Amino acid sequence: MKTDTELKALYIKHAPEMLPLTGDQDATFLARESVELSEVTQRVDCVVKLRRGGEVYYRHIEFQGENDTVMAERCFLYNSRLQLQLRGPVLTTVIYLFPPGPPENELVYRVALAGREINAWRFEVARLWESLASEALASGAPGLLALVPLMSGGDRPDAIRRADSAIRLALPDERNPDALVILHLLAGRHYTVEQLESIVGSTHMLELKQSSLYQALAAEDIAEAKAEGNAQGVAQGKLEAERDLCLKLVKMHYPALLKRVTRRIEACTDYQLMQSWILSAGELDSKAFARLLRQPEGTPSAQ
Secondary structure (H helix, E strand, O other): HHHHHHHHOOOOOOOOHHHHOOOOOEEEEEEEEOOOOEOOEOOOOEEEEEOOEEEEEEEEEEEEEEOOOOOHHHHHHHHHHHHHHHHHOEEEEEOOOOOOOOOOOOEEEEEEEEEEEEEEEEEEEEEHHOOOOOHHHHHHHHHEEEEEEEEEEOOOOOHHHHHHHHHHOOOOOOOOOHHHHHHHHHHHOOOOOHHHHHOOHHHHHHHOOOOHHHHHHHHHHHHHHHHHHHHHHHHHHHHHHHHHHHHHHHHOOOOOOOOOOHHHHHOOOOHHHHHHHHHOOOOOHHHHHHHHHHHOOOOHOOO
């Protein structure tokens, strides 16, 4: 399951409680914005409207599971369009969920000419594992409590148990609140279902699986796996067709080699290497073609 999806769902209901993650705890929460960038048909992760003193501004948050070499460029793309679309100052923060994260404390999108920097746009970085689970537990805020398993010291059974109890206490009128579902899904990165049942109770776990959010996230996960499986099936079918074509070309141009190289061709899983064999069939003599087929998969010459 994609963890950033869970955090987006959490932000929908608990955005005001999560302001400390971006240093906006002293700002007044005005609204959570649902923004689709019209020019790129892309929905950004989270945008909230805030007021600090007499100034109104927007905080744009992107959740990122791992390092991305083009993240600064993505932030620039989102931030510039958001500013034009919302007609106000937009501060972008990338919240990294898992270590190691980027080495820098900010992401910088630079424009240079002739070795000289012309412009630079800077975006803040927050590392969730550097936040203290003890502070989230002390806050009693369901939005922060749900993130405890990803925080420093939050993977301990007692921390997860306390977060579970605190969310139930904070939301007594909600059955299977979203924050509780997300807490358990994130805790699943550290514990098996059986271990979680021993920490918070099997009855609670069964109830959570019946919640609409849990089922929606599970359905999304299944759909993603199915799409990935379909893509793999298409790729496999394409590779098998290439193997068949390659064998036919060998039979046509190098019949004496067919028996010797059939197993090699049928075992090949490198699509680009297979393409090089097909394109070379009929162009090389039998000795050169046999040498080409002995080339290991994944070598630079096959790329």
